[in-house]
Amino acid sequence: MxxxxxxxxxxxxxxxxxxxxxxxxxxxxxxxxxxxxxxxxxxxxxxxxxxxxxxxxxxxxxxxxxxxxxxxxxxxxxxxxxxxxxxxxxxxxxxxxxxxxxxxxxxxxxxxxxxxxxxxxxxxxxxxxxxxxxxxxxxxxxxxxxxxxxxxxxxxQTSLEMHINAVLDHPLVEIDAIRSSGIKVVVDGVNSIGGIAIPALLKKLNIEVVELYCEPNGYFPHNPEPLKEHLGALSEKVKETKADFGIVVDPDVDRLAFIDENGEMFGEEYTLVACADYVLSKTPGNTVSNMSSTRALKDITEKHGGTYYSSAVGEVNVVTKMKEVNAIIGGEGNGGIIDPQLHYGRDSLIGTALFLSLLSEIKIPVSELKKTYPEYFMSKGKIELEPTMDVDFLLDAIEKVYQKENPNTIDGVKIDFSNSWVHLRKSNTEPIIRVYTEAPSQKEADDLMNRFKKELLELGS
Structure with missing residues (x-):
C-alpha cells in the first residue's frame, strides 16, 4: 500500500x-x-x-x-x-x-x-x-x-455538454465531413466517465458507436492503462463488429489510444503523431512532447516546416514549453493530446475529433494511415522500488557510465544513441523507475530496455 x-x-x-x-x-x-x-x-x-x-x-x-x-x-x-x-x-x-x-x-x-x-x-x-x-x-x-x-x-450537470460543444466549435474539427463519413467505432470506456463522454461526442458527430465497458461503475474490467496487453476484448470487438477502428481511454479521459480495423494497436505514441499531422497540415507551427515520447513527432513536425521541442515528463512541463515556443499542438506519448486552441490540457475528446477529421479527409483505413508515418518501436519497462534503493544514486551512476553519450538529465537520465534512445526516470505517480526505450525494431527496443533494467539492478545490488 x-x-x-x-x-x-x-x-x-x-x-x-x-x-x-x-x-x-x-x-x-x-x-x-x-x-x-x-x-x-x-x-x-x-x-x-x-x-x-x-x-x-x-x-x-x-x-x-x-x-x-x-x-x-x-x-x-x-x-x-x-x-x-x-x-x-x-x-x-x-x-x-x-x-x-x-x-x-x-x-x-x-x-x-x-x-x-x-x-x-x-x-x-x-x-x-x-x-x-x-x-x-x-x-x-x-x-x-x-x-x-x-x-x-x-x-x-452541464459541464460535459459545454465540453462537447467546445470541441464541435473547434475550427479544425470537420463536422460535416465526419457526419457523412459512415464511420463505425467501438469505444472501451473502462467502466469510467469515458464510457459516457466519448460516446456522447461521437453520437453528436453521427458516428455509429458500439459500446464496450461503458457503464461508469468503477469496476475496471481490465488494467485501466491503455496498453496493447490490456486491450484484447476491444481488439476482438472491433473485428467482430467490422468497425473502422476502436477507441480506448483511461479512467479520467486524458489518455487516448486507437485500435485499427484489423484489431491491431495503432500505438498510443502515434495518437499524438496523427493528430499533429492533421493540425500541422492546416496550421503549420511548432510542436512539443515529453522526453519519453516517440521521435516520429519530430519527423512529422519537420515535414510540415515546424520545429519540434522536448520537455520533462509531466503535463505542466509540456504546457510550459508549449507556451514558451508558441506550439500549435503538443502532448505526451502516452496518448495525451494538448490543443491550445481549446485549452492547455490533455484531452481525449479533442483528440478523437481531430483523428476523425483526419480520417474523413484522407479516406483510408486506420492500418494504412499508420504505414504513412515513420516507423519506430518502443519498449516500456519498470523496476519496482525496494525501500533500500537509492534512486538518485542509481541514476547518477548510469549518467557517469554513459558520460561520453552526453546524457540529458533534465528529467532523470535520457541517453540518445545513433538510432535509438533510453530514458530512465523515477515515476511521479507510482513507486517505480520507468525504463523507456525506442529503436528501429521491437526486438532492439526490448533488448535495450532489458539491458538497462539489468544494469540498474546490478548497480543497486
Whole structure:
C-alpha cells in the first residue's frame, strides 16, 4: 500500500494507516492544504473551487471529504459530479474559479485514488505552488472558517455538454465531413466517465458507436492503462463488429489510444503523431512532447516546416514549453493530446475529433494511415522500488557510465544513441523507475530496455 506526495498532488491506495495510504485523514489534510494555499493569495477575498471525479469506487467518498473540507475553510464548491479531467480543466476558467481538484488516479488500478490540483487557468500547478502546498500540509497550517462564514456547494450537470460543444466549435474539427463519413467505432470506456463522454461526442458527430465497458461503475474490467496487453476484448470487438477502428481511454479521459480495423494497436505514441499531422497540415507551427515520447513527432513536425521541442515528463512541463515556443499542438506519448486552441490540457475528446477529421479527409483505413508515418518501436519497462534503493544514486551512476553519450538529465537520465534512445526516470505517480526505450525494431527496443533494467539492478545490488 502506498501514499505518494508530490508537487502534482497526492496519490495513494485507499484504506490502511494515515501517512502510509490514502485515508480520509490524508484526503482532508491535503484538501485543507490546497484550500489554504488558495486563500493565502492576498488578492483573493472569496474563493470558488471546481471539483470533478472519475468513476472509481472510492470517488464519492473522497469527493465528499474534499468538498466539505473546502466548505469548512469558507470556500464555495462547484460540484461537477463525475467529469473528465479535461472537462474540469475547462470549467475552472469558465466559472472564474480560483482553482480545481480532479479526483482520479488516472491509469492506476481501482484501489488507487488521487487529488490532482489546478490553478485558476485550469492548468496543473507548477513546482513552486506544489511545494508550498506540501509545506502547509506538513505543518497542519490551517485556519478554518467560523459557522457564519462556511462555504457552499453548487452542483453543475452541464459541464460535459459545454465540453462537447467546445470541441464541435473547434475550427479544425470537420463536422460535416465526419457526419457523412459512415464511420463505425467501438469505444472501451473502462467502466469510467469515458464510457459516457466519448460516446456522447461521437453520437453528436453521427458516428455509429458500439459500446464496450461503458457503464461508469468503477469496476475496471481490465488494467485501466491503455496498453496493447490490456486491450484484447476491444481488439476482438472491433473485428467482430467490422468497425473502422476502436477507441480506448483511461479512467479520467486524458489518455487516448486507437485500435485499427484489423484489431491491431495503432500505438498510443502515434495518437499524438496523427493528430499533429492533421493540425500541422492546416496550421503549420511548432510542436512539443515529453522526453519519453516517440521521435516520429519530430519527423512529422519537420515535414510540415515546424520545429519540434522536448520537455520533462509531466503535463505542466509540456504546457510550459508549449507556451514558451508558441506550439500549435503538443502532448505526451502516452496518448495525451494538448490543443491550445481549446485549452492547455490533455484531452481525449479533442483528440478523437481531430483523428476523425483526419480520417474523413484522407479516406483510408486506420492500418494504412499508420504505414504513412515513420516507423519506430518502443519498449516500456519498470523496476519496482525496494525501500533500500537509492534512486538518485542509481541514476547518477548510469549518467557517469554513459558520460561520453552526453546524457540529458533534465528529467532523470535520457541517453540518445545513433538510432535509438533510453530514458530512465523515477515515476511521479507510482513507486517505480520507468525504463523507456525506442529503436528501429521491437526486438532492439526490448533488448535495450532489458539491458538497462539489468544494469540498474546490478548497480543497486
Amino acid at each position: 502506498t501514499l505518494i506526495k508530490s508537487i502534482s498532488g497526492i496519490r495513494g491506495t485507499i484504506g490502511g494507516e494515515p501517512n502510509n495510504n490514502l485515508t480520509p485523514i490524508d484526503v482532508v489534510r491535503f484538501a485543507a492544504a490546497y484550500g489554504s494555499y488558495i486563500l493565502s493569495d492576498p488578492n483573493i477575498s472569496e474563493a470558488t473551487i471546481v471539483i470533478g471525479r472519475d468513476a472509481r469506487i472510492s470517488g464519492a467518498m473522497v469527493q465528499a471529504l474534499v468538498s466539505n473540507t473546502l466548505i469548512g475553510l469558507g470556500i464555495d464548491v462547484i460540484d461537477l459530479g463525475m467529469a473528465t479531467t479535461p472537462t474540469v480543466e475547462m470549467m475552472v476558467p469558465k466559472e472564474n474559479a480560483q482553482g480545481g481538484i480532479i479526483l482520479t488516479a488516472s491509469h492506476n488500478p481501482k484501489q488507487w485514488n488521487a487529488l490532482k490540483l489546478l490553478d485558476s487557468k485550469g492548468e496543473f500547478l507548477n513546482a513552486v505552488a506544489g511545494a508550498k502546498i506540501l509545506e502547509i500540509a506538513k505543518n497542519d497550517a490551517f485556519d478554518f472558517a467560523s459557522v457564519d462564514d462556511l462555504g457552499s456547494i453548487k452542483e453543475d
